[in-house]
Amino acid sequence: MAAGFLTHLAGDRVEVRSAGSLPADEVNPAAIEAMREVGVDIATATPKVLTAEAVQASDCVITMGCGDACPVFPGRTYLDWQLDDPAGKGVEAVRPIRDDIRRRVEALIAEIAPR
Template identity: 65%
Template sequence: MTRRPTVLFVCVHNAGRSQMAAAYLTTLSDGRIDVRSAGSAPAATINPVAVAAMREEGIDLSAEVPTILTTEAVWASDVVITMGCGDSCPFFPGKRYEDWPLEDPAGRGIDAVRVIRDDIRARVELLIAELLLAG
């Protein structure tokens, strides 16, 4: 890729997993990757436990707002990473898709969300290495 790659993270509510992944990718890629996130059935607000877990990492999610998944967002992305949205995530030929089987942080305490957060960070670090090596 000669231009900056674009990654779209998708989960059902766009209130936890996809928001944490997008925040990590934005922060850890230093602007070298364009980042989007969306949900197939967005929640009204970001999960406060996810906000707290990311705050521990020095990342503030408190101003983020869940966003509805659109076909335009998928078309505009080079990589689409799904996190538990199943058949509600659109599939378009020619896009790189990955499904990250992550637990949903909804209704979980901070200790469980930290485990999910750390798993997301490790996956994002690998993704950055792959995308920037391909560029």
């Protein structure tokens, strides 16, 4: 959801990479529906494994509870967002998580890629 919002709201002002330390086989259908409700289509997204190369190529790394599983490189900005995990939850439970992520993404864009 964060990558979807970042791409949607920042456009070409940022390059977005999305991956996880233990990605699911598919994007949570409730997350797809919750994002569709706010005009962001993540239906074609595919979960990917977080690689050291992806982290090393990034200026800012947003983690969501990956702890020691995430590679760390000097000179990168790291933010760990503590969020409820939407896995296995229905759309009603995912909406507040989605809204929290949107607020965080908007603040991030204002900081790293203002207009």
